[in-house]
Amino acid sequence: xxxxxxxxxxxxxxxIPVALVLVILALMVLIPVVWMTFSAFKPEKxxxxxxxxxxxxxFTLQNFSDVQVRxxxxxxxxxxxxxxxxxxxxxxxVNCMAGYAYAFYDFKGKTAMFLMTLxxxxxxxxxxxxxLFLVVYKMGMYDSYWGLIIPRAAVAGSIFMMRAxxxxxxxxxxxxxxxxxxxxxxxxxxxxxxxxxxxxxxxxILSVNGSWNDLLWPMIVTSSTKMRTLANGLxxxxxxxxxxxxxxxxxxxxxxxxxxxxxxxxQRYFVEGMxxxxxxx
Amino acid sequence: xxxxxxxxxxxxxxxxVFVAPSIILLILFSVxxxxxxxxxSFFDVPITMNxxxxxxxxxxxxxxxxxxxxxxxxxxxxxxxLEVPIQVLGSLIVAALISKNNKRNKFLRAVYFLPxxxxxxxxxxxxxxxxxxxxxxxTAAMQSMGLGKIxxxxxxxxxxxxxxxxxxxRSFGISAIIYVTAIQQVSPSLFExxxxxxxxKIRQFIHITVPSIRPTFWYIxxxxxxxxxxxxxxxxxxxxxxxxxxxxxxxxxxxxxxxxSNSSMGYASAMSVVLFIIIMFITVLMYHRxxxxx
Numbered sequence: 389x390x391x392x393x394x395x396x397x398x399x400x401x402x403x404i405p406v407a408l409v410l411v412i413l414a415l416m417v418l419i420p421v422v423w424m425t426f427s428a429f430k431p432e433k434x435x436x437x438x439x440x441x442x443x444x445x446x447f448t449l450q451n452f453s454d455v456q457v458r459x460x461x462x463x464x465x466x467x468x469x470x471x472x473x474x475x476x477x478x479x480x481x482v483n484c485m486a487g488y489a490y491a492f493y494d495f496k497g498k499t500a501m502f503l504m505t506l507x508x509x510x511x512x513x514x515x516x517x518x519x520l521f522l523v524v525y526k527m528g529m530y531d532s533y534w535g536l537i538i539p540r541a542a543v544a545g546s547i548f549m550m551r552a553x554x555x556x557x558x559x560x561x562x563x564x565x566x567x568x569x570x571x572x573x574x575x576x577x578x579x580x581x582x583x584x585x586x587x588x589x590x591x592x593i594l595s596v597n598g599s600w601n602d603l604l605w606p607m608i609v610t611s612s613t614k615m616r617t618l619a620n621g622l623x624x625x626x627x628x629x630x631x632x633x634x635x636x637x638x639x640x641x642x643x644x645x646x647x648x649x650x651x652x653x654x655q656r657y658f659v660e661g662m663x664x665x666x667x668x669x
Numbered sequence: 670x671x672x673x674x675x676x677x678x679x680x681x682x683x684x685x686v687f688v689a690p691s692i693i694l695l696i697l698f699s700v701x702x703x704x705x706x707x708x709x710s711f712f713d714v715p716i717t718m719n720x721x722x723x724x725x726x727x728x729x730x731x732x733x734x735x736x737x738x739x740x741x742x743x744x745x746x747x748x749x750x751l752e753v754p755i756q757v758l759g760s761l762i763v764a765a766l767i768s769k770n771n772k773r774n775k776f777l778r779a780v781y782f783l784p785x786x787x788x789x790x791x792x793x794x795x796x797x798x799x800x801x802x803x804x805x806x807x808t809a810a811m812q813s814m815g816l817g818k819i820x821x822x823x824x825x826x827x828x829x830x831x832x833x834x835x836x837x838x839r840s841f842g843i844s845a846i847i848y849v850t851a852i853q854q855v856s857p858s859l860f861e862x863x864x865x866x867x868x869x870k871i872r873q874f875i876h877i878t879v880p881s882i883r884p885t886f887w888y889i890x891x892x893x894x895x896x897x898x899x900x901x902x903x904x905x906x907x908x909x910x911x912x913x914x915x916x917x918x919x920x921x922x923x924x925x926x927x928x929x930s931n932s933s934m935g936y937a938s939a940m941s942v943v944l945f946i947i948i949m950f951i952t953v954l955m956y957h958r959x960x961x962x963x
């Protein structure tokens with residue numbers, strides 16, 4: 389900015405409206421989130437009063453205890469943790485292994501397998517949801533954690549991302565480890581995996597965020613109340629017509645906070661993963 | 670045991686051990702369902718899912734005489750026509766404004782990206798409530814500005830715009846960040862040269878930024894298009910298709926025909942196939958245009 393002391397009038401004429409637009413956009417993002425957060429701490433009476441307040445007049449934690457009474461939210465949180473954790477753990481193993489194979493080995497059928505993997509990226513999930521439900525149902529995994537987790541583990545985009553990460557490692561490293569007597573699997577796990585840590589963290593963060601927030605798949609593949617995840621259970625809760633607003637706000641906040649913490653610490657990885665198109669947003 | 674380990678430790682064999690899990694999972698849960706979707710669409714599958722009767726093209730004939738299905742295609746088209754252009758172009762402009770790496774822009778990017786961590790359910794709760802006709806803060810704010818009490822979530826003709834807006838709200842940040850990454854990779858010398866020639870910011874944007882990030886533009890356009898045509902979760906948590914089916918998208922309708930009380934898996938599959946063909950047709954068309962341009 390010190391480069392030129394003479395700031396052109398034209399620049400100011402552009403800069404002010406630009407800043408204004410950017411601030412308005414930021415407010416449009418923040419206002420609903422902040423209002424919802426505040427409202428979670430308002431007593432029901434204040435929530436339904438007109439005109440609605442922005443900042444709470446009085447503060448209460450009642451909504452958070454109510455939400456456990458109305459819906460078994462602790463159970464939903466546990467289910468979400470199992471779904472997000474299980475899917476992510478399996479996704480790391482499966483997708484890293486595949487990415488490593490495509491980057492480091494030459495084998496018969498490699499091109500065909502890789503092309504098939506890429507082709508699945510083109511298959512819209514919403515289009516196959518009905519038969520996918522049938523497959524899971526016929527395999528006896530309906531309304532179970534296995535049914536939630538296993539079908540979501542292999543993701544072509546993640547395989548693609550891991551392959552790119554592994555391609556950056558010189559092949560001589562594998563050769564050297566082989567001479568040292570490490571098995572193929574030891575090379576992969578002990579030598580190669582630590583080399584691609586940033587990509588693995590990206591995969592973990594996007595997978596956790598994706599499955600924690602996933603609505604459609606848990607709705608399709610589970611039916612009983614005790615299998616509901618947060619996203620799914622809360623959606624069904626607000627779907628009912630008789631609704632307590634404070635409870636809904638509290639539930640939404642509970643489901644948002646873990647991802648917010650993840651975002652604060654892993655923003656870089658979110659951005660990297662999403663902008664490389666590594667996973668579906 | 671030792672022999673088994675030795676056998677699978679040959680690089681040419683262990684490669685298969687590494688790819689096998691992903692290939693098996695993708696075949697089971699992606700390839701087979703896709704093939705099944707086509708197969709099922711020619712069958713009548715009752716809710717018990719024990720039998721399936723072959724009925725030829727009947728499901729497709731029914732679909733194109735089903736006013737709810739045709740309406741859902743119309744709703745999806747309106748939604749896509751609103752959401753995609755605004756999102757793809759709007760986020761490009763925003764990206765150009767925040768592409769420089771300084772404190773202000775980094776903060777703005779973090780804010781715009783925030784909706785990514787919100788589940789559709791959270792987004793549904795906050796927007797349904799803030800636009801609620803009885804408790805909504807924005808409803809009240811607009812009323813106090815003299816705009817009257819607008820029932821955002823329950824007005825035929827208006828609500829589809831509200832839903833489109835919420836969908837843009839949700840993902841314009843991701844699109845913008847993807848653009849920012851692309852813009853930052855444009856060689857700075859190009860901008861410097863333009864500056865020397867006296868080109869203003871707007872002309873630099875049109876003549877340097879836009880042409881340089883073409884591939885990213887196409888990538889966002891194609892993925893947003895495919896995403897918009899499959900819109901479901903935002904609708905489910907905000908309006909659930911209402912009022913009076915004016916926001917019922919194709920996937921919303923497919924979902925309700927597949928998984929609700931009057932379940933008909935074969936019919937739902939037929940509609941999925943129609944949607945798949947539409948998505949593929951548009952994607953291939955765009956891909957073709959893109960390749961012609963490059």
